[in-house]
Amino acid sequence: MAVADGATAPPRPEHDPDDVTWIEPPVCPECGALIRIYPTTCDRWVSLAPMELPAKDVPEAFRWRLMPLPTRSPIPADIVAVRVRGIDPLPSEPVVPAHSMMCVPEWGEP
Numbered sequence: 001m002a003v004a005d006g007a008t009a010p011p012r013p014e015h016d017p018d019d020v021t022w023i024e025p026p027v028c029p030e031c032g033a034l035i036r037i038y039p040t041t042c043d044r045w046v047s048l049a050p051m052e053l054p055a056k057d058v059p060e061a062f063r064w065r066l067m068p069l070p071t072r073s074p075i076p077a078d079i080v081a082v083r084v085r086g087i088d089p090l091p092s093e094p095v096v097p098a099h100s101m102m103c104v105p106e107w108g109e110p
């Protein structure tokens, strides 16, 4: 009897392609730095740095801001990344830099 020798664990579940469980924090495949990946309002995805920086330290092309997706619910259902453009943020205003601003692949160093 299998039970007698301790083989009581259920069989391993088949790999489920719909299982999107992701326990590892996302890292950049280029440089290995921690990143946050957010959807944008135009159905693209963007890699952002895990922290905010004052706008004066982030070139305009890399400035992003995280916004709750507007819904009828009082609780924001989701977060989207929105490019900061049009109005200039104050120099001290925090923005989220795109990871590409600080992406330095290890093999990219001379």
Ligand SMILES: [Zn+2]
Pocket: 028, 029, 030, 031, 032, 033, 099, 102, 103, 104, 105
């Ligand atoms: Zn990178």
